[in-house]
Amino acid sequence: MERPLVVTAFLEQARNHYANQEAIVGADGDRFTYAELGDRVDRFAAALQERGIEKGDRVAVLDPNTHYHLEAAFGAMNIGAVFTPLNYRLTADDYEYILSDAGVDAIYADYEYAEKIEAIRDDVPTETFITNDTESVEDEWESFDTALSDAGPEYDQPEMSEDEIITINYTSGTTGDPKGVCRTHRTETIHAYLVSIYHELTDDDVYLWTLPMFHVNGWGHIYAVTGQGAKHVCTRGVNADQIVDAIRTEDVSFLCAAPAVLNQLIDYYEDEGGPAMAGDNDVRVTTAGSAPPEATIRAVEEEFDWRLKHLYGATETGPLITISAPSRHVTEENRYELKKRQGMGILGTDVRVVDEDGEDVPRDDRTLGEVVVRGNQVMDHYWNKPEATEQAFNDRVEGYYHTGDLATIDENGLIAIRDRKKDIIISGGENISSIELEDALFDHDAVADAAVIPAPSEEWGETPKAFVVPSSGDPDDPPVSADELTDFTRDRLASYKVVRRVEFVGELPKTATGKTQKYELRKREWDEEDRMIGEG
Structure with a gap:
């Protein structure tokens, strides 16, 4: 028997079986059962329909990890609207592009970020603006809670097909x-x-939301945690002492954290003299982004007494396509080395490492190839970008998504990312385009030439570093300071994209055709590291 796979089933499952169980601990301290969560979702769905939102319309959500994010997401999806989460660390210009590109019809924005939407409000097609605190927001915004109380719980749920688009997640614009x-x-x-x-x-x-919900729908946890009837513990950001307090007081059993967050927790643990890092439940943690260094894994598992896994993927792949350290391959000798690897392809997922001709590289853990993947969790297409979609799925191998990551594969089929085909910097789990940073630097009169690469960072795994040829031509006497260039990029880009390090040079390495050889710069920068990819 075939039953359509639709995302509305996850909340419905929880409402049917866990109605009176606690569903959410809000970042503001409010608590909701699954029956109460379901009622608020119904009311938001009804409120959207009253404002003319229909199946297929796009509804954006700009919110940290609060209960409003979950309510807005499920409310939109319950009427077949396309849930479009936004990275709350972007600039107003970024939002103008995304809201216009997606043709967003309505937006819910947390009061802390609504100001950025205000700046571009007249330049986007969006007509419905809702926030959770109207007193903190200028201009005319509707109150989320008032909209719920006025709407009531009745709405018309359209018929939905499993092949219809239900969410659009925007990449970080790395190319x-x-x-x-x-x-x-x-x-x-x-x-x-x-x-x-x-x-x-x-x-x-008990799941603690340290991973941003906007990140590929919280790596799918807005669905999975809800469908299992587990408990969501919400946060408004990443603060080490608040995370540890929540873990202890709410008996958290599971969280996801980028290596940078793990390092913050390790610093907290050391500064506080080794406090208890768990409540009544054992703790599991999954990390992703740049592979964590062995010292980080050891601290998490041996000092915190948590169990760590390392996943690999991309926005286009769900993200989950591989996971580290399959138990039957682990020994005491290789345990930490395996946990640094991106690991094995998961069920129903064909992960390959191929050469330029699309042929599988040998399983010798030495030969580099590009990671390509085929699986039921891989995206359908890019919104309004047929050429980019065609290239992504057919560059080296037809029908596979091409990640752009270069890896080796060992005798057991476990992959390890070694370098990147594209000039991407992954800092604290966020993708940053080196091209975008270079464009910002070139706007400064004192910059004659520039190249940005990932540099190793103990805190973030990688951090942007710029090699700058000053307009004077003299790296020892540039007409601008490194700090001034950092501030220059900070004024033009989202905070996490800022160039953190600047080195003045007389010239950049070039090919015969004048292209900058970033490989040479990366090779020099990562000379003392095991791999040319951020591992601290």
């Missing part, structure tokens, strides 16, 4: 403008099933 990754009910559902398996989710889990 130009951000691309909208279109995901269907089916891809989201199957990915959530896989997350439940590999993150070992059960109904008695």
Whole structure:
């Protein structure tokens, strides 16, 4: 028997079986059962329909990890509207591009970020503006809670197909403008099933939201945690002492954290003299982005007494496509080395490492190739970008998504990312375009030439570093300071994209045709590291 795979089933499952169980601990301290969460979702769905939002319309959500994010997401999806989460660390110009590109019809924005939407409000097609605190926001915004109380719980749920687009997640624009990754009910559902398996989710889990919900729908956890009837513990940001307090007081059993967050927790642990890092439940943690260094893994597992996994993927792939340290391959001698690897392809996922001709590289853990993937959790297409979609799925191998990451593969089929095909910097789990940073630097009169690469960072895994040829031609006497260039980029870019390090040079390494040889710069910068990719 075939039953359509639709994302609305996750909340419905929880409402049917866990109605009176606590569903959410809000960042503001409010608590909701699954029955109460469901009622608020219904009311938001009704409020959207009253404002003319229909199936297929795009509804953006700009919010840190609060209960409003979950309510807005499920409310939109319950009427078949396309949930479009926004990275809350972007600039007003970024939002103008995304809202216009997606043709967003309505937006819910947390009061802390609504000002950025105000700046471009007249330049986007969006007509409905809702926030959770109207007193903190200028101009005319509707109150989320008032909209709920006025609407009532009745709404018309349209028929939905598993092949219809239900969410658009925008990439970080690492090779130009951000691309909208279109995901269907089916891809989201199957990915959530896989997350439940590999993150070992059960109904008695308590999940702490340190991973941003906007990141590929919280790596699918808005669906998986909800569908299992587990508990969401929300946050408004990453603060080490608040995280540890929440873990202890709410008996958190599972969280996801980029290596940078793990390092913050390690610093806290050391500064506080080794406090208890768990409540009544054992703690599991999954990390991603740049592989954590062995010292980080050891501290998490041996000092915190947590169990760590390392996943690999991309916005286009769900993200989950591989996971580290399959138990039957682990020994005491290789345990930490395996946990640094990106690992094995998960169920139903064909992960290959191929050469330029599309042939599989040998399993010798030495030969580099590009990681390509095929699976039911991989995106459907890029929004309004057919050429980019065609290239992404057919560059070296037809029908596979091409990640742009270069890796080796060992005798057991476990991959390890060694370098990047594209000039991407992954800092604290965020993708940063070196091209975008270079463009910002070139706007400064004192910059004659510039190249930005990832530099190793103990805190962030990688951090942007600029090699700058000053307009004077003399690296020892530039007409601008490194700090001034950092401030220059800070004024033009989202905070996490700022150039953190600047080195003045007389010239950049070039090819015969004048192209900058970033490989040479990366090689020099990472000379003392095991790999040319951020591992601290």
